[in-house]
Amino acid sequence: MIRVFFAEWRKLRRPVLFFGTMFAVVGFTGLITSLLFLMIDSTRGNGREGQIINRMTLELPHGLSVGFSSAAGFLGLIALCVFASQTAQEYTHGTLRNLLVRQPRRLTLLAGKFLSMCLFALISVILSAIVSVGFAFALSGKAKVVTTAWSTSAARTSLMHTFVNVLISVIAFGTIGMILGLLLRSPITAISIGVAWLLVVENILAATVKHSAQWMPGSMANTVATGGDVNASYSHALWVLSAYLAVGVLVAGYLFRRRDVTN
């Protein structure tokens, strides 16, 4: 599996993909954290889904990680796109046969690719955390947010918890992308369906069907990132998300193992 991991990493580290993605991560995280502080007095809200996050909240120890956790949804979408395209392009380029004649144990191949993409996701989450914390400190003065609590051990612990939760959430989004890539075998289709579901369908369902958000995979991945929110508790979100991923991984893994490779 280690050989698959490093082979996949050679593809993931190519400059256009790696730096392009990291640039997007920096951009989104910077934008979301900036809006959080610069629109602190706006009545239209400064957080995710129009939430108002006031000074008092941001001055708490976990206030340092609010911007970071708010960026998780975007990091997740980026991960979904990367995981889906890296998986499905093996079909569209016809390169899957090259991989399988060198690693015929298909689930090992899949696991190695997945771990390599998880490393990619980890780097993006670390970068996002650094950018978010940096922007938070830089903009706190302008937003008149007192940062004394951000230097405490409680703040560090909160940041660490948020980091783990965001990482779980981002990898969950990525796994959804990989599942779609395996099932649909086309990057464009997998990304389109994934993004449309997460950004459009889930929001329409959440707005029209009561309590439906607490059963939606994308919504629950966001809830995990924030450590629990108005939609559901952290443990509920984790269970629902795990159930979706387990079913998806089983179906996609079974099909990948059994399906003839004819392109």
Next chain:
Amino acid sequence: MPLEAQELAISVTDLTKNYGERAAVSHANFDVPMGTVCGFVGPNGSGKTTTMRMLLGLISPSGGNGKVLGQPISDPAKYLDRVGSMIEGPAFYPSLSGAENLRVLATLGGHSVNQVQALLDRVGLGDRAKSKYKTYSLGMKQRLGIAAALLPNPQLLILDEPTNGLDPAGIQEIRDLLRSLANDGTTVFVSSHLLAEIEMISDSLVMLRQGEVIFAGKTQDLLLQQQPTILARSEDPKDLLRLVQIAREAGHEGSIIGSVAHILGPREWASTLNKLAFEAGITLAQLSPVLPSLEETFFEMTGAGE
């Protein structure tokens, strides 16, 4: 005399692949001896690529079984590290360079990445190693595919149409490369539509038609099975028709193509024809018995030209 199992690089028995009602490959039986070049020929859609895919574990057979390098095709992990392949054309990542593409595959297969440049040099791509794959011509892509197949220093090379898109010089290079690999002990199982090439390089042949093996054995044996032709040219072209009539009277079919009479008959009958022509007052300028080419045999056996 049948070969022992350990002397066979490939051995398939009743190998079958069905897609719904349609049999892509039907009860195929053939062996490929170690250290030989075996041509794999058949019209489009005859099941060549499907068979190769089964040998490489990319698709599962619907029936029958096979062995590659002595290991069952149901467990490709046991032999694929000793097999190099290129199936249905080259396939690489467009935004990576040729060298980086090979490094990805070398890393995956556990082969040394240090050999990449030498392999690119060997297939004539050394000076374009750093160019992106998407900028390669068809011939260059094909060469990269062959380089990738050579990465594992294979005991068995399975190549599907390796000369597609190559110019005549490139075709000759690949022919020489395959021959030299075979001389070094590598078994080469190669499909191609260029039958003249296959005839030149292959020791044995497997011929498919509509998913069924219609010949498997030595190339020379196949050609010898065919009705040889005697080519005759008279000094006076007007005598050609009489010459054909003489042959027909003696029970041999004949026809005139251009300025040459093509008469079906064994090589030893040529002297009889010479004698009969002389008795009829016809002076022959040329008389040569020839075996049909692989291409002619192929069309004859597969009906591909119909």
